[in-house]
Amino acid sequence: xSLEMEQRIAKLEQEMKDLRHxxxxxxxxxxxxxxxxMSAKKSxxxxxxxxxxxxxxxxxxxxxxxxxMTNPEKKVQxxxxxxxxxxxxxxxxxxxxxxxxxxxGLKLVSDYGYLxxxxxxxxxxxxxxxxxxxxxxLERKKIGSSAITISLYGGAFIVGILTTAASAILYEIxxxxxxxxxxxxxxxxxxxxxxxxxxxxxxxxxxxxxxxxPYLLEYMEFxxxxxxxxxxxxxxxxxxxxxxxxxxxxxxxxxFFSVLAVSIIAFMNHDNRVVFAIGFLVVLTIFYTSWCRLYxxxxxxxxxxxxxxxxxxxxxxxxxxxxxxxxxxSEALLLIVVSLFAALAGYGYKQKWQExxxxxxxxAFITLCNTLLVMNLPGGVDQLLIPFITFAGVMMSxxxxxxMMKVVGSFSFTITLAxxxxxxxxxxxxxxxxxxxxxxxxxxxxxxxxARRPKETLTSFEKFMKEMFMVDIVAVITAGYFLSYIGKLxxxxxxxxxNIPHLTYMILALLFTGSLLVPTKYKGRALTxxxxxxxxxxxxxxxxxxxxxxGVEWLNIVTRIVYIAVIVAIMIDLLMKxxxxxIYQEQxxxxxxxxxxxxxxxxxxxxxxxxxxxxYNMLLDWKLSIAFSTITLFLTASxxxxxxxxxxxxxxxxxxxxxxxxxxxxxxxFDLSALDLLIRAVLFISIGGIGMLLSGxxxxx
Numbered sequence: 001x002s003l004e005m006e007q008r009i010a011k012l013e014q015e016m017k018d019l020r021h022x023x024x025x026x027x028x029x030x031x032x033x034x035x036x037x038m039s040a041k042k043s044x045x046x047x048x049x050x051x052x053x054x055x056x057x058x059x060x061x062x063x064x065x066x067x068x069m070t071n072p073e074k075k076v077q078x079x080x081x082x083x084x085x086x087x088x089x090x091x092x093x094x095x096x097x098x099x100x101x102x103x104x105g106l107k108l109v110s111d112y113g114y115l116x117x118x119x120x121x122x123x124x125x126x127x128x129x130x131x132x133x134x135x136x137x138l139e140r141k142k143i144g145s146s147a148i149t150i151s152l153y154g155g156a157f158i159v160g161i162l163t164t165a166a167s168a169i170l171y172e173i174x175x176x177x178x179x180x181x182x183x184x185x186x187x188x189x190x191x192x193x194x195x196x197x198x199x200x201x202x203x204x205x206x207x208x209x210x211x212x213x214p215y216l217l218e219y220m221e222f223x224x225x226x227x228x229x230x231x232x233x234x235x236x237x238x239x240x241x242x243x244x245x246x247x248x249x250x251x252x253x254x255x256f257f258s259v260l261a262v263s264i265i266a267f268m269n270h271d272n273r274v275v276f277a278i279g280f281l282v283v284l285t286i287f288y289t290s291w292c293r294l295y296x297x298x299x300x301x302x303x304x305x306x307x308x309x310x311x312x313x314x315x316x317x318x319x320x321x322x323x324x325x326x327x328x329x330s331e332a333l334l335l336i337v338v339s340l341f342a343a344l345a346g347y348g349y350k351q352k353w354q355e356x357x358x359x360x361x362x363x364a365f366i367t368l369c370n371t372l373l374v375m376n377l378p379g380g381v382d383q384l385l386i387p388f389i390t391f392a393g394v395m396m397s398x399x400x401x402x403x404m405m406k407v408v409g410s411f412s413f414t415i416t417l418a419x420x421x422x423x424x425x426x427x428x429x430x431x432x433x434x435x436x437x438x439x440x441x442x443x444x445x446x447x448x449x450x451a452r453r454p455k456e457t458l459t460s461f462e463k464f465m466k467e468m469f470m471v472d473i474v475a476v477i478t479a480g481y482f483l484s485y486i487g488k489l490x491x492x493x494x495x496x497x498x499n500i501p502h503l504t505y506m507i508l509a510l511l512f513t514g515s516l517l518v519p520t521k522y523k524g525r526a527l528t529x530x531x532x533x534x535x536x537x538x539x540x541x542x543x544x545x546x547x548x549x550x551g552v553e554w555l556n557i558v559t560r561i562v563y564i565a566v567i568v569a570i571m572i573d574l575l576m577k578x579x580x581x582x583i584y585q586e587q588x589x590x591x592x593x594x595x596x597x598x599x600x601x602x603x604x605x606x607x608x609x610x611x612x613x614x615x616y617n618m619l620l621d622w623k624l625s626i627a628f629s630t631i632t633l634f635l636t637a638s639x640x641x642x643x644x645x646x647x648x649x650x651x652x653x654x655x656x657x658x659x660x661x662x663x664x665x666x667x668x669x670f671d672l673s674a675l676d677l678l679i680r681a682v683l684f685i686s687i688g689g690i691g692m693l694l695s696g697x698x699x700x701x
Contacts, residue, residue, distance in 0.1 A: 121173055124163035132156035132189075146197075153193045154202050160186040161209055191237055200247040207238055207254040211261050224269040228279040231261050235283055239290050248294050252308050255287040256315075263319040273327050280323060281336060284316055288344050297353050303459075306355045307402030313341070313363045314393065314408075317370060324374075334371040338364050355400050362396040383424065383436040390416045391443040398450055403461035413443075421484065427492050437485055444478040452524070472524035479527060483508060494555065502555040505538055509566045516570065516580045539563055539602055542609065553617045560610040564603060571599040575647065593651040596643070600655060604636040633663035 135152035137143075161183065168179035190206035211234065235258045242251045262283060266276035291309055296302065317337065324330035345360035369385045369392075390413040397405030417440050424433040451471050458466065465471070483504060490501035512531040515523055542563060573580045574588060574595060581588055588595065608629055615625035640656030643649065 118173060121163060121167045124159055124166075128156045128159040128163065131159065150197055150199050150202055153197065154205055157186060157190045157193070157206065157209070160189070187234065191241060195241045195244060198245045200245070200250050203238070203241050203245075203247050203250040204253050207250060208257060210234055211254070211257040224265055224272060225275055227265050228262060228276060231258055231265075232279055232282055232286075234258075235286060239286065242290060243293060246294060248305065251287070251290055251294065252312065255283070255312055258283050258287075259312075259316050259319055263323060266323045270326070273323060274333075277320065277324050277327065277333050280316070280320055281333070281340070284313075284337070285340060287312065288340065292344070292347055292351075292356075295353065295356060297351070297356075302355060303400055303402045304404070306359050306400050307397070307405040309356070310359045310363065310393075310396065310400070310402070310405055311408055313359075314366070317363075317367055321370065321374075331371045331375050334367055334374065338367045338371065341367060358396060358399055362392055366392055381432075383420070383432055384439065387413075387416050387420055387436070387440050387443065391440075391447070394447055395450065398447070401459060401462070403459070406461075417444075417481070421481070425492065426485075426488050429493075437488065441478070441481050441485060444474070444481055448474045448478050448524075452522075469524075469526055472526035475524035475527045476530050479511060479531065483511070500556075502559045505542060505559050506562045508534060508538060509562050513566050513569070516583070519583055535566075536602075539567075539606070542606075553619075556613055556617070557610070560606060560613060564606045564610065567599050567603050567606065571596055571603070575643070592647075593649040596647075596649060597640075597652045597655045600636060600640050600643075600652065601659075604632060604659070607632050630663060630667055633659055633666060637663055 131152050135149045135156070138152070139149045164174070164179050164183045164186065167174040168176060174182070187206070187210045190202075190210065194203040194206050211231065235254060238250070238254050241247065242254070259280065262276060262280050266273060266280075269276075288309075291305075295305060299305070320333070320337065324333050327333070341360050341364035345357050345364060348354075348356035348360055366389050369389050372381065373385055390409065393405070393409040394413045397409045420436060420440055424436045426434045426437055428434070448471070451474060455462070486507045487501050487504045490503045494501070494503045508531070512528075512535040515528045515531050520528075542559065570580065572578070574592060611620065611625050611628050611632070614620035615622050620628075637656045637660035640652050640659060644653035644656060
């Protein structure tokens with residue numbers, strides 16, 4: 001310990017002793033004075049108290065260390081209300097109206113012959129300079145709000161650009177080179193004003209208006225390469241404003257119009273497509289570089305920004321395909337795009353941006369598939385790749401939970417799915433066309449399984465989709481696509497002379513039965529009701545309308561047997577309180593009587609259809625078919641009455657009595673005249689035995 005420090009410590013100890021003596025003297029004073037004095041001296045003690053020895057370091061000269069601020073609290077900016085947003089937007093709207101009114105007024109004056117074209121142009125430029133001057137004066141004198149001054153600055157920019165275009169194209173007063181120079185000056189003025197005023201709306205408007213100039217340059221017959229350089233340089237200059245003031249929306253809009261401008265100029269010029277493609281890639285590279293600098297992984301809007309980034313990437317890839325179509329070895333340019341997205345994915349992985357990484361990987365994969373499409377691959381590969389590319393976009397939108405990506409991706413996938421199903425046929429059976437029909441069904445199943453995974457919290461868009469039963473509708477669409485595919489197989493391989501889709505009927509019955517056995521949380525809320533409606537509808541069509549189906553005999557018979565087995569199995573499960581009963585217990589307990597009664601009637605009708613089908617195919621004598629149909633009526637009535645007694649089902653009991661009456665009417669008025677003596681005897685013996693057995697059962701109850 002140094003000598004100077006020892007002296008300081010000794011001095012502090014002496015002061016402490018003096019303070020203690022003073023405190024002892026003050027204890028004899030009045031209580032109020034005593035309390036105030038002790039508080040004052042205590043603060044002095046705290047001020048001059050020595051630090052512990054371990055905190056006193058040599059050669060420190062007891063200089064106070066600067067205070068380190070850790071995690072300073074950010075000032076929360078008050079959010080503007082809707083009314084305030086409207087009030088800020090009104091000056092800009094009125095400025096546009098004012099400018100248009102002035103321009104139309106000048107045209108009206110010119111039409112009446114009061115002003116020449118030269119005077120109009122001079123007045124328009126004077127108006128532009130006057131608006132800028134008024135804005136400057138108001139800002140210096142602090143008169144009016146910033147919204148007014150920004151609107152005036154923007155109005156000056158609008159008038160200047162429009163006047164330059166009119167003077168060069170409409171009136172041909174200015175030469176093309178001079179008009180270009182003036183337009184560039186105004187664009188520089190707009191960028192500077194945007195940088196100084198820090199207003200994103202102004203930046204967006206300057207970007208939008210400035211990127212309209214390429215079409216003016218095209219009209220002026222400038223070199224396409226010069227126009228391309230102009231777009232790229234302008235986009236780069238806008239990045240200084242965007243980066244400085246964190247204007248993310250301006251970045252997206254400027255990127256959209258930049259890639260659109262490059263694409264349109266490239267479409268209008270068939271030469272130098274390679275140069276335009278390279279310029280396009282430069283714009284895309286600048287965008288993703290800026291996006292990485294502005295992206296905030298902690299933002300609540302990160303999914304929206306990732307969705308916009310993905311959408312712009314997919315849109316740019318689409319435009320790039322049109323640009324590079326005439327270029328030989330165009331796949332090399334697409335591989336550069338793959339490298340760009342791979343670099344973005346690597347940067348996102350390094351920064352631990354999971355959403356950005358997923359988006360970039362998907363874009364890289366889609367671009368790689370797109371590269372395969374433009375290569376000389378065997379025919380039919382594109383039929384598999386195009387649906388897969390749209391499927392990857394939907395999966396990424398679900399992975400990122402990005403609302404806009406979901407809408408765009410789902411629309412693209414739906415259109416691709418419909419066209420794919422219309423174009424391709426499952427023939428020959430082992431072919432790319434057939435696989436192209438199967439794969440979209442698998443994609444739909446994967447989308448449904450992934451979409452219904454549980455989530456801790458739901459976004460507003462996801463809540464809306466849940467209320468609209470969208471995930472449940474996806475389950476219905478998946479089942480519908482599968483049945484439609486089976487229908488195509490039917491039409492080519494199984495449908496007979498009557499063009500009846502036997503296989504589709506059977507698959508529908510089995511699918512309906514399977515949906516009954518699966519809990520609602522797995523299959524959704526809409527699948528079983530929809531399938532039940534179609535099952536009943538096809539049962540009625542199958543059994544009532546065409547009694548005798550044409551075509552392959554065994555298929556007709558098997559189809560009817562399948563429907564009978566399904567209906568009987570469902571009724572047995574409900575009556576025995578099996579799996580289906582347990583899944584739908586709350587609903588079935590109220591509707592059990594009606595469901596069983598309907599099932600009994602459908603079963604009876606289905607057995608009738610099977611009997612007449614066997615008779616039509618000459619597998620059963622027509623007289624025996626009449627007898628078996630009557631026996632079916634009596635058996636159905638007997639079973640209905642017995643079950644209604646056992647289960648106490650009133651509707652089923654009434655159904656049994658009605659069927660019994662119908663059976664007696666048929667027996668007396670139809671069967672006696674149609675049957676010979678032997679069959680009549682056997683029929684009556686059978687019916688009598690059934691009746692006696694039923695009576696004994698009922699009386700025993």
